[in-house]
Amino acid sequence: MTSPPSADPPASREGVKFYQVGSFAAGNRLLDPALRTVQADERRANSLTSGHRACQGCGEALGARYTLDAVMRATGGQMVAVNATGCLEVFSTPFPETSWRVPWLHSLFGNAPAVATGVAAALRAQGRTDVRVVAQAGDGGTVDIGFGCLSGMFERNDDVLFVCYDNEAYMNTGVQRSSATPPAARTATTEAVGPQPGNPFGQGKNLPLLAIAHDIPYVATATVADLHDLEAKVERAMAVRGARYLHVLVPCPLGWGSAPRDTVRLARLAKETGLFPVLEAEHGEVVRVSRIRHRQPVEEYLRPQGRYAHLFTASGAPARPDLIGGLQRIADRNVRRFGLLDGGDDEDQGRGSGDRAPAGADPAGASPRSPTGAG
Amino acid sequence: MAEPFAITLDVGSSLANRTGAWRTERPVYVDRLPPCNEACPAGENVQRWLYHAEEGAYEPAWRQLMEENPLPAVTGRVCYHPCETACNRGQLDEAVGISAVERFLGDQAIEHGWRVAAAAPSSGKRILVCGSGPSGLSAAYHLRRRGHAVTVREAAALPGGMMRYGIPAYRLPRDVLQAEIDRILALGVELQLGRTVTDVPAAMTAEGFDAVFLAVGAQIGRNAYIPAGDTAHVLDALSMLRSTADERPPLLGRRVVVYGGGNTAMDAARTARRLGATDAVVVYRRTRDRMPAQDAEVEEATAEGVRMKWLATVARADAGKLLLERMVLDERGFPQPTGEFEELLADALVLALGQEADLSLLQGVTDVTVAEGVVQVGPDMATGHPGVFAGGDMVSGERTATVAVGHGKRAARTIDAWLRGAAPAAAPPPPLAVFSLLNPWYYADAPKTVRPELDLVRRQSTFDEVVGGLDESNALFEARRCLSCGNCFECDNCFGVCPDNAVRKLGPGLRYQFDYDYCKGCGICVEECPCGAIVMEPERI
Numbered sequence: 040m041t042s043p044p045s046a047d048p049p050a051s052r053e054g055v056k057f058y059q060v061g062s063f064a065a066g067n068r069l070l071d072p073a074l075r076t077v078q079a080d081e082r083r084a085n086s087l088t089s090g091h092r093a094c095q096g097c098g099e100a101l102g103a104r105y106t107l108d109a110v111m112r113a114t115g116g117q118m119v120a121v122n123a124t125g126c127l128e129v130f131s132t133p134f135p136e137t138s139w140r141v142p143w144l145h146s147l148f149g150n151a152p153a154v155a156t157g158v159a160a161a162l163r164a165q166g167r168t169d170v171r172v173v174a175q176a177g178d179g180g181t182v183d184i185g186f187g188c189l190s191g192m193f194e195r196n197d198d199v200l201f202v203c204y205d206n207e208a209y210m211n212t213g214v215q216r217s218s219a220t221p222p223a224a225r226t227a228t229t230e231a232v233g234p235q236p237g238n239p240f241g242q243g244k245n246l247p248l249l250a251i252a253h254d255i256p257y258v259a260t261a262t263v264a265d266l267h268d269l270e271a272k273v274e275r276a277m278a279v280r281g282a283r284y285l286h287v288l289v290p291c292p293l294g295w296g297s298a299p300r301d302t303v304r305l306a307r308l309a310k311e312t313g314l315f316p317v318l319e320a321e322h323g324e325v326v327r328v329s330r331i332r333h334r335q336p337v338e339e340y341l342r343p344q345g346r347y348a349h350l351f352t353a354s355g356a357p358a359r360p361d362l363i364g365g366l367q368r369i370a371d372r373n374v375r376r377f378g379l380l381d382g383g384d385d386e387d388q389g390r391g392s393g394d395r396a397p398a399g400a401d402p403a404g405a406s407p408r409s410p411t412g413a414g
Numbered sequence: 415m416a417e418p419f420a421i422t423l424d425v426g427s428s429l430a431n432r433t434g435a436w437r438t439e440r441p442v443y444v445d446r447l448p449p450c451n452e453a454c455p456a457g458e459n460v461q462r463w464l465y466h467a468e469e470g471a472y473e474p475a476w477r478q479l480m481e482e483n484p485l486p487a488v489t490g491r492v493c494y495h496p497c498e499t500a501c502n503r504g505q506l507d508e509a510v511g512i513s514a515v516e517r518f519l520g521d522q523a524i525e526h527g528w529r530v531a532a533a534a535p536s537s538g539k540r541i542l543v544c545g546s547g548p549s550g551l552s553a554a555y556h557l558r559r560r561g562h563a564v565t566v567r568e569a570a571a572l573p574g575g576m577m578r579y580g581i582p583a584y585r586l587p588r589d590v591l592q593a594e595i596d597r598i599l600a601l602g603v604e605l606q607l608g609r610t611v612t613d614v615p616a617a618m619t620a621e622g623f624d625a626v627f628l629a630v631g632a633q634i635g636r637n638a639y640i641p642a643g644d645t646a647h648v649l650d651a652l653s654m655l656r657s658t659a660d661e662r663p664p665l666l667g668r669r670v671v672v673y674g675g676g677n678t679a680m681d682a683a684r685t686a687r688r689l690g691a692t693d694a695v696v697v698y699r700r701t702r703d704r705m706p707a708q709d710a711e712v713e714e715a716t717a718e719g720v721r722m723k724w725l726a727t728v729a730r731a732d733a734g735k736l737l738l739e740r741m742v743l744d745e746r747g748f749p750q751p752t753g754e755f756e757e758l759l760a761d762a763l764v765l766a767l768g769q770e771a772d773l774s775l776l777q778g779v780t781d782v783t784v785a786e787g788v789v790q791v792g793p794d795m796a797t798g799h800p801g802v803f804a805g806g807d808m809v810s811g812e813r814t815a816t817v818a819v820g821h822g823k824r825a826a827r828t829i830d831a832w833l834r835g836a837a838p839a840a841a842p843p844p845p846l847a848v849f850s851l852l853n854p855w856y857y858a859d860a861p862k863t864v865r866p867e868l869d870l871v872r873r874q875s876t877f878d879e880v881v882g883g884l885d886e887s888n889a890l891f892e893a894r895r896c897l898s899c900g901n902c903f904e905c906d907n908c909f910g911v912c913p914d915n916a917v918r919k920l921g922p923g924l925r926y927q928f929d930y931d932y933c934k935g936c937g938i939c940v941e942e943c944p945c946g947a948i949v950m951e952p953e954r955i
Contacts, residue, residue, distance in 0.1 A: 075906065081918075089428070089914050095934045097936075135424065299934075
């Protein structure tokens with residue numbers, strides 16, 4: 040395979056002018072190997088290997104492999120992972136099997152940040168600065184149960200990358216609401232009954248903004264729909280020391296009542312509707328947001344999901360325009376607040392140039408009582 | 415020592431857990447027929463040669479193109495590119511400029527002197543091709559590459575048929591045409607100029623030809639009865655174009671009216687402008703939307719100052735003026751006379767009312783059927799007479815150079831199989847890659863490269879080529895706009911998006927393979943395949 044003799048810019052993820060799919064797909068035969076994703080490389084670490092017991096189309100399994108494979112590349116394989124209790128731990132390690140091909144520890148549901156702090160401290164005591172520590176948990180282990188330990192890890196600026204795989208409820212135990220569950224979503228504990236079915240509006244918390252408020256060196260959000268973006272963020276996170284936080288949206292076919300094949304599509308729609316802002320912050324300030332490429336109304340995101348079925352009639356027409364409108368207002372607010380539509384003239388510039396600095400709001404001062412902007 | 419207690423079991427890998435057993439549907443890689451390939455009258459594998467061109471491998475791209483079409487620099491200029499009309503990218507932003515890339519490849523080949531070798535060893539068979547137009551040349555090329563001895567007999571003084579005597583030089587420069595013809599002749603095809611075949615069976619027996627391919631075209635301008643005064647200047651478009659091509663341009667005067675609505679009418683009107691007519695008017699009895707001429711031709715003609723007069727027929731021609739009758743369309747869309755007349759000043763009236771084939775060479779050949787002025791052939795281009803085949807404008811079908819090239823290729827395939835006593839093998843085409851199978855999210859937006867057009871003033875007075883070509887950088891850009899509909903182009907997406915690592919990457923050019931031991935059948939790979947090259951099939955239980 041010859042390399043393209045075109046006037047392509049030199050190897051850089053920013054501004055790759057490649058008009059077929061090099062900018063958005065995992066790889067491409069015509070793309071410089073250095074610009075392809077880790078996941079396009081047949082020698083990728085496969086940190087979470089086959090045979091795990093995650094459901095068909097599991098977004099979390101995808102997110103965990105994407106993230107840890109990228110960490111493995113960034114650290115040259117010198118890493119250790121600490122895992123909170125949750126789906127990810129349960130489906131990957133039924134005794135005596137493990138799907139992990141990286142050093143991996145599990146202790147309790149709520150203490151993963153503290154365990155990771157301890158691992159980092161132990162490594163420091165041994166003078167091992169080359170081995171990096173990653174902690175990972177679902178939204179329950181991060182936003183609810185582990186939040187005290189996590190906040191402590193943040194404020195001490197411990198040298199740990201903490202990754203939250205957010206599927207917006209306690210899926211492993213039977214889809215109970217967490218404080219990351221979005222408004223109007225049905226869970227086992229927020230049934231679709233009564234005048235305000237599903238999870239109430241105005242509750243919950245936005246952990247990325249809370250992490251930013253700790254003024255830690257690096258905070259980012261990402262989805263499993265944009266591999267280039269996710270991997271670039273992991274790389275940036277591993278390039279700095281101190282407490283770092285990565286929040287990855289991982290659709291859950293079981294808990295969301297969606298088709299397994301739609302996992303990546305729903306993650307993409309979450310970003311393209313504005314419901315899940317994809318951004319980066321350094322030392323308490325938002326420095327970049329991923330621009331929406333083809334904006335969609337929230338209905339397109341809600342309709343394929345069983346957890347929002349009560350918002351629509353059987354034929355897919357809006358049954359509760361008031362609640363759909365409430366979710367649309369959350370999306371609109373995110374778009375406004377983070378400047379998700381700004382700089383619309385660079386749409387055909389390919390990967391990277393869609394990311395840009397935000398309009399200038401200070402998110403550290405914004406209300407944290409707004410999971411993905413609710414409130 | 416006894417087996418340890420359960421809690422002390424050694425760690426095992428989850429690879430022992432074959433999750434493929436969960437599956438009720440399995441993903442399968444498929445290859446589909448891209449719409450451009452389906453639409454190409456010459457049967458080109460458009461997507462495949464674009465695939466080579468995308469990596470800047472222009473010579474392999476050209477060789478792939480030459481497998482089907484020996485005249486890419488010609489068709490890259492004059493083809494009405496049904497491939498682009500069919501192109502799925504047209505539903506995303508704009509169709510890929512396939513003909514521009516084809517022309518670029520054709521021009522590269524001429525510039526670098528690329529040649530193809532006669533592929534097969536000599537068969538000892540001799541074939542006569544009557545006519546050196548696109549279908550005759552195409553048949554000669556494909557037959558020669560299959561190892562047969564080919565003689566092309568051409569009535570005119572120079573080869574090329576309608577490509578030389580019908581298509582004006584501003585659309586097809588003669589040096590380009592000659593270069594492509596020379597390349598075919600260099601394969602060892604014998605060309606006899608100024609010789610007419612008058613009796614086909616006699617030519618076969620007397621000269622020992624094993625088969626004949628008839629491709630004499632449709633050279634006679636169709637006439638309509640128009641009452642004309644003695645001094646009226648009436649001529650037909652084909653002879654006007656022919657004498658212009660022979661550098662004996664007719665004297666037309668300053669005001670020229672062209673009667674007809676096809677591509678030849680446009681060619682005649684645009685040629686008249688270049689020969690000095692200050693006023694060139696096309697008179698057509700129906701409306702713009704019912705005109706058979708291609709849109710691009712009409713647009714270019716209008717841009718060059720050609721005027722259009724819709725819903726009118728020429729009722730009478732006299733010296734210096736015409737009498738036109740106004741028409742209206744009836745409810746079935748047919749033009750009906752109104753009885754209202756008007757005068758139009760005209761120094762010459764050019765008739766472009768269609769063409770007919772001169773089939774006198776088939777006189778006395780009773781087993782060749784002629785109906786509606788054309789020779790009847792099957793899809794394999796065979797006539798009723800054993801060993802006699804026909805194609806191009808003298809058989810029914812759309813009369814374009816690219817269709818003719820396709821006829822020549824098809825005839826060559828049939829003749830070759832017939833001479834070898836075998837049936838031509840034709841695999842059924844795979845299912846069509848329609849737009850709804852694609853995932854357009856993955857394709858970055860990139861509008862079509864606009865080719866430079868000659869300055870309008872300049873092209874009204876010269877026969878220089880109107881539409882410019884691509885250069886290397888924008889040809890590559892254009893080729894890379896191909897979506898590769900329905901056929902894997904190794905973007906690694908399926909390999910990347912599988913939550914179960916159940917896709918194996920086999921290396922460059924070898925694509926991927928599913929590991930059904932672990933594939934749970936979630937279908938994310940199908941949903942996220944940009945080009946629709948994966949399908950889900952029910953698992954047999």
